[in-house]
Amino acid sequence: MTATEEMREGMAIALQAEDEDVRVAAETTPEQASQGAPEEGDGVLEGTVVLVDQAHRPEPTDLLAELAARRRERQPLVPLWLRSRADALQVLKWQAEHTGYVLAYHALRTPKYAAKLAGRSPAGAWRLLVALVRWLFDLEGRPVRRAAATKEEAAEYLALSRQRDDRVKARLWTLLVGVITAVLVGIFATVAAPTWVQWAILGVLIAGAGVLGAPADQPLLDRAVVPNRVRKLTGDQVLDALGSLGISAINQALGKNGRGITFPAPIMRDGPGWRAEVDLPLGVTVAEVLDKRDKLASGLRRALGCVWPEPVSEEHPGRLVLWVGDQEMRKARQPAWPLAKSGQVSLFEPVPYGNDQRGRPISILLMFANVLIGSMPRYGKTFALRVLLLACALDPLAELRLFELKGTGDLSALEKVAHHYAKGATDSAKAACVASLAEVYAELDRRAEVIDGLPRHQAPEFKVTPELAARRDLGLHPMVVAIDECQELFADDEYGEEAAKYATAIIKRGPALGIILILATQRPDKDSLPKAISANAGIRICLRVMGWQENDMILGTGMHQAGVKATMFTLNDKGISWAVGIAEDPVIVRSAYLDGPTSELIAERALHLRQTTGTLSGQAIGQEGPQRVSYDLLADILTVTTAKEDKVWNSTVVDRLADFRPDAYGQWANLEDDAKTAALTARLKEYGVKTEDTWGRDAAGKGRNRKGFNRSDIADAYARRKAQP
Numbered sequence: 001m002t003a004t005e006e007m008r009e010g011m012a013i014a015l016q017a018e019d020e021d022v023r024v025a026a027e028t029t030p031e032q033a034s035q036g037a038p039e040e041g042d043g044v045l046e047g048t049v050v051l052v053d054q055a056h057r058p059e060p061t062d063l064l065a066e067l068a069a070r071r072r073e074r075q076p077l078v079p080l081w082l083r084s085r086a087d088a089l090q091v092l093k094w095q096a097e098h099t100g101y102v103l104a105y106h107a108l109r110t111p112k113y114a115a116k117l118a119g120r121s122p123a124g125a126w127r128l129l130v131a132l133v134r135w136l137f138d139l140e141g142r143p144v145r146r147a148a149a150t151k152e153e154a155a156e157y158l159a160l161s162r163q164r165d166d167r168v169k170a171r172l173w174t175l176l177v178g179v180i181t182a183v184l185v186g187i188f189a190t191v192a193a194p195t196w197v198q199w200a201i202l203g204v205l206i207a208g209a210g211v212l213g214a215p216a217d218q219p220l221l222d223r224a225v226v227p228n229r230v231r232k233l234t235g236d237q238v239l240d241a242l243g244s245l246g247i248s249a250i251n252q253a254l255g256k257n258g259r260g261i262t263f264p265a266p267i268m269r270d271g272p273g274w275r276a277e278v279d280l281p282l283g284v285t286v287a288e289v290l291d292k293r294d295k296l297a298s299g300l301r302r303a304l305g306c307v308w309p310e311p312v313s314e315e316h317p318g319r320l321v322l323w324v325g326d327q328e329m330r331k332a333r334q335p336a337w338p339l340a341k342s343g344q345v346s347l348f349e350p351v352p353y354g355n356d357q358r359g360r361p362i363s364i365l366l367m368f369a370n371v372l373i374g375s376m377p378r379y380g381k382t383f384a385l386r387v388l389l390l391a392c393a394l395d396p397l398a399e400l401r402l403f404e405l406k407g408t409g410d411l412s413a414l415e416k417v418a419h420h421y422a423k424g425a426t427d428s429a430k431a432a433c434v435a436s437l438a439e440v441y442a443e444l445d446r447r448a449e450v451i452d453g454l455p456r457h458q459a460p461e462f463k464v465t466p467e468l469a470a471r472r473d474l475g476l477h478p479m480v481v482a483i484d485e486c487q488e489l490f491a492d493d494e495y496g497e498e499a500a501k502y503a504t505a506i507i508k509r510g511p512a513l514g515i516i517l518i519l520a521t522q523r524p525d526k527d528s529l530p531k532a533i534s535a536n537a538g539i540r541i542c543l544r545v546m547g548w549q550e551n552d553m554i555l556g557t558g559m560h561q562a563g564v565k566a567t568m569f570t571l572n573d574k575g576i577s578w579a580v581g582i583a584e585d586p587v588i589v590r591s592a593y594l595d596g597p598t599s600e601l602i603a604e605r606a607l608h609l610r611q612t613t614g615t616l617s618g619q620a621i622g623q624e625g626p627q628r629v630s631y632d633l634l635a636d637i638l639t640v641t642t643a644k645e646d647k648v649w650n651s652t653v654v655d656r657l658a659d660f661r662p663d664a665y666g667q668w669a670n671l672e673d674d675a676k677t678a679a680l681t682a683r684l685k686e687y688g689v690k691t692e693d694t695w696g697r698d699a700a701g702k703g704r705n706r707k708g709f710n711r712s713d714i715a716d717a718y719a720r721r722k723a724q725p
């Protein structure tokens with residue numbers, strides 16, 4: 001299509017004006033076009049000429065959004081390091097250490113400085129003598145006097161000579177007085193002053209002469225070479241390091257005609273390190289820099305473990321926050337885990353987990369969430385999981401169901417407080433795990449029924465509250481199900497499918513009902529970790545992994561591309577992870593290091609706590625572990641009821657079932673009546689049997705309505721199921 005044809009159709013085209021570098025667009029309306037199109041090639045374009053780059057006209061904008069954006073541009077009123085006591089202390093400590101270092105550096109070199117001064121003192125004495133002679137004989141005025149003589153200006157010359165004679169006379173007297181005073185002081189000092197004063201005077205004279213004799217280009221003091229550990233981070237270092245990454249757009253920006261790299265905020269201390277905020281050149285993303293963290297560290301001449309580039313999600317993808325620690329993260333002294341020696345928790349509050357690069361504590365709110373932990377082997381998954389579980393154990397209300405399918409006994413400290421516990425990649429451990437999951441699966445419906453049956457003001461958001469969790473009659477206490485090396489279970493031919501079904505339901509519905517599922521895996525692929533499970537985990541902790549697929553499987557799709565890359569961790573970064581879902585932005589966090597003996601001590605405390613509150617249950621009090629029972633609920637109900645009972649209350653049947661088969665229904669026996677009703681309602685729902693208000697008489701013979709069912713519905717459901725192939 002030619003330009004003319006385009007115009008005929010009312011389209012805008014861009015033309016290049018010959019003389020000026022201004023691009024214009026020509027535009028015609030259909031009417032103009034209909035008046036006749038210019039001939040092709042005649043070079044005349046008709047129509048209105050409009051600038052392609054329109055003059056700036058204020059656009060109607062979202063004022064509030066603009067104000068919010070501008071607010072973000074403000075510098076913080078209080079510097080970052082002054083916002084927390086811990087950070088301020090860190091900075092002051094650093095400053096004190098730095099000053100101490102510089103002083104010590106110079107103090108150690110005092111002999112060298114003294115020798116330098118002594119060496120320079122003859123030159124200084126000579127300079128002093130020359131200056132004195134020049135001053136005494138007024139040699140500065142000599143050129144002027146000579147000029148007057150040369151021009152034969154007798155009067156002027158005489159005046160200048162007279163002035164010079166007077167001056168020399170006065171200076172001679174001054175010098176004489178000075179010399180006599182100095183001689184007297186010298187005699188006095190030699191005769192009467194203590195030796196140290198004599199040495200001090202001599203020292204001051206030599207030092208003074210040494211200072212005067214210093215060459216202009218050789219300062220007396222050496223530069224205090226600040227050790228690498230506390231070396232200041234400067235803008236030049238950051239630019240040099242970015243320039244060494246081999247990213248062409250960065251090199252262009254740093255080149256002669258480049259538009260440069262900008263720092264939206266000054267480089268400042270932030271905790272035990274420096275923080276630089278950088279706007280990368282147009283088109284360069286933080287993800288590209290993260291990929292080259294080792295090169296960046298090399299460019300900065302810092303250890304890899306000190307260099308932590310991060311994206312800023314609320315800004316554009318080119319905004320980089322570079323935090324450079326004084327020490328490698330793994331070597332930095334980690335503050336003690338706050339619960340190591342004392343304290344208990346409520347899972348409705350965040351529990352301490354570890355520290356970020358700056359040493360700031362990182363806590364995780366486990367309630368209403370699920371956790372997925374992943375990494376390649378030996379990078380600290382189980383340690384991370386154990387920290388969380390020890391915290392859970394310190395909530396006396398939390399029921400722990402722990403399955404460590406690796407078999408090394410890393411969670412064995414917690415066995416004494418666990419409702420269910422099994423270890424090993426054995427069939428029995430997997431069977432126990434599936435049986436426990438099946439119970440929790442049934443518990444989902446029971447809890448939902450209980451919450452649904454509560455007055456609205458007690459559960460306004462249809463979820464467990466701390467008050468509801470504390471009421472034992474409701475059975476809504478926090479329940480923590482943890483499976484370490486969960487790939488052993490999900491990839492198992494016999495148990496995998498069933499386990500995945502339960503885990504998927506628990507991960508989706510559990511959070512609101514006070515059930516927390518924590519999974520750890522070293523093989524985060526789709527066979528070992530069903531998509532429905534990995535997609536629904538709210539909190540994700542990813543220690544070192546080798547590829548972006550594993551990274552995204554654990555942290556969520558697109559995370560690697562967004563710069564949240566656990567691939568950047570190195571061999572030595574044990575226990576260090578990217579964590580998503582615990583704060584607004586992903587954070588780098590190192591889990592608290594709790595070794596075996598420390599974990600034992602904490603678990604002992606958890607045991608005492610539970611003994612005091614009377615919340616030990618299950619295997620912790622010697623009950624049998626979860627069994628995969630092959631019983632038939634419908635058949636059992638038909639057994640414990642008679643054909644004459646056409647309508648029967650749930651709670652009555654639950655009591656009979658618990659008597660009839662304690663191993664299968666025993667756990668219902670201790671529930672309150674309402675909870676018994678809810679438990680059976682939930683189970684019957686699975687078979688399509690409805691419960692409804694049913695008239696009956698209680699143990700005292702009093703007539704009332706309670707939840708029950710028609711026995712014939714049970715018989716029908718049983719028959720239907722039997723009829724199925």
Ligand SMILES: Nc1ncnc2c1ncn2[C@@H]1O[C@H](COP(=O)(O)OP(=O)(O)OP(=O)(O)O)[C@@H](O)[C@H]1O
Pocket residue numbers: 375376377378379380381382383384406522574575576590591592593
């Ligand atoms: N927070 C931490 N700080 C320092 N070192 C840690 C930390 N967490 C774990 N480690 C070290 O990492 C090692 C491996 O930890 P862990 O057993 O938890 O790894 P894992 O990923 O569970 O391994 P596997 O896949 O074999 O089960 C530990 O022996 C410990 O020395």
